[in-house]
Amino acid sequence: MKAIQIEAVGAPEVLQWQDIPELPEPAAGQARVKLFAAGLNYIDVYLRSGTYLHNFPLPTIPGLEGAGFVEAIGSGVETVKPGDRVAYYGVLGSYAEAINVPVDRLVPLPNDISFEQGAAFPLQGVTAQYLLHDYVALKPGTSVLIHAAAGGLGLLCVQWAKHLGAQVIGTVSTEAKAQAAYAVGADHVILYTQQDFVAETRRFTEGRGVDLVLDGVGKATFAGSLQVAATDGTVVSYGWSSGRPDLIAPTDLIGRSRRVAGADLANKAPTREILLQRANAVLEGIQAGWLQLQIDRVLPLSKAAKAHQLLESRASIGKILLKTHT
Ligand SMILES: NC(=O)c1ccc[n+]([C@@H]2O[C@H](COP(=O)([O-])OP(=O)(O)OC[C@H]3O[C@@H](n4cnc5c(N)ncnc54)[C@H](OP(=O)(O)O)[C@@H]3O)[C@@H](O)[C@H]2O)c1
Known part of the structure; x- marks a missing residue:
């Protein structure tokens, strides 16, 4: 064959x-x-x-x-x-x-x-399902930042988070990708190759930050993802399309009581x-x-x-x- x-x-x-x-x-x-x-x-x-x-x-x-x-x-x-x-x-x-x-x-x-x-x-559907249910109980009044929001997984996560009623902020690299993320319901889309996604996310959340950050991009985004997690917020790390992120110390998470979770589909079913x-x-x-x-x-x-x-x-x-x- x-x-x-x-x-x-x-x-x-x-x-x-x-x-x-x-x-x-x-x-x-x-x-x-x-x-x-x-x-x-x-x-x-x-x-x-x-x-x-x-x-x-x-x-x-x-x-x-x-x-x-x-x-x-x-x-x-x-x-x-x-x-x-x-x-x-x-x-x-x-x-x-x-x-x-x-x-x-x-x-x-x-x-x-x-x-x-x-x-x-x-693969991407079950991943979206577990990412949107296993970490933070998203509902109206909560917010999520989804990196690479127009990717295969990203578009599914945007739709799932909207279905749960959350405010959805996406990052993408091009205008065409921004249109694709808006078309499936994103509330705000940031061109992270041109704009400071940390500042923009804070602006869209009135300085609060987001309850959940979905980060499959890694090196280019992870440090910023930690910065935009709200008090008690969670950053889920599940991939590294831009390269592996820099290491962090547990003590980096103490301020604002943030969490970082690793996520691998291989363990989820x-x-x-x-x-x-x-x-x-x-x-x-x-x-x-x-x-x-x-x-x-x-x-x-x-x-x-x-x-x-x-x-x-x-x-x-x-x-x-x-x-x-x-
Ligand atoms: N752990 C798990 O359970 C699990 C399961 C499924 C997928 N994943 C991970 O989820 C992520 C998305 O997977 P996917 O299959 O849906 O891929 P995808 O999002 O369709 O493609 C990867 C995207 O990453 C972004 N990106 C940012 N910097 C990049 C760079 N330097 N080089 C290449 N791409 C870059 C690009 O979007 P922009 O052009 O908009 O930046 C690109 O379209 C991947 O990290 C993947 O490994 C993890």
Whole structure:
């Protein structure tokens, strides 16, 4: 079958379009999923470039989410059957025509959700769900600052925070991205490449700062994120698209009783039950219409290197998908 493989970490060119052996039959507890689309995530850039948090073997097939239908099941599998439409995240290898996945990672796809939507929602949707629920109880009268608000994850977080009734401030690098964040409900958008986001956030909150800062940008923003956290406010650090942030001392947090939390999706759905609760909350939002998936573009799987260049060069608004089957 066809897949994108990397034999060494490095620039996007290490993503090689290759013929690889057909998959073995699914093992006990696994299903083979014929993939129609794979979602691109900034985590794929960390993995490809060698800055990923978790270890992985080389050569490897990148990609951490996809959607398609079940082709075959291993022994003992009762929760899915061949022909079922499914999506998943968190198993490496979606830049391929098919993958064997432990069935406890599979989310059934409702018929009104396309395979493209199915590949676009799991990783970033479940991340948005946990980021907006697990740290600060957002409600009317609370406020949140969301960095990279027009990214794949950012646009979902803006919509989710608005749905909960919070005041939403976003940061983005371009006017086009600002328009995209406003279009999904942001109250204020700051061009953080041109404006001082600390001063602007304080201005929008009448000097108070925000209850929650969502920071997946890292080096360029983290110090400022701490400054704009309100008294008792929380900064959640979940990524570093601009590089790893500088270290801080615990004593830096004493003034104004602020908190910093680390957040890794890998720990957030340890059981099938929790995974389905979180994923179904995302699907319900999509079906109800208050959560919209914005697909920036769909490229053929063979163009994975081009897709990485677009994501890394900050050219995308919303989600990039790879089409793994026609
Ligand atoms: N820990 C978790 O559970 C978890 C799960 C999912 C995602 N994440 C993290 O969430 C963040 C967003 O992920 P995503 O997949 O949705 O990506 P994304 O936001 O679509 O793309 C990354 C964005 O980061 C911004 N950025 C700022 N400085 C940058 C730089 N020097 N180089 C590249 N980009 C820069 C860009 O937005 P502007 O152009 O507007 O600055 C860019 O579009 C990433 O850090 C990712 O690792 C974490």
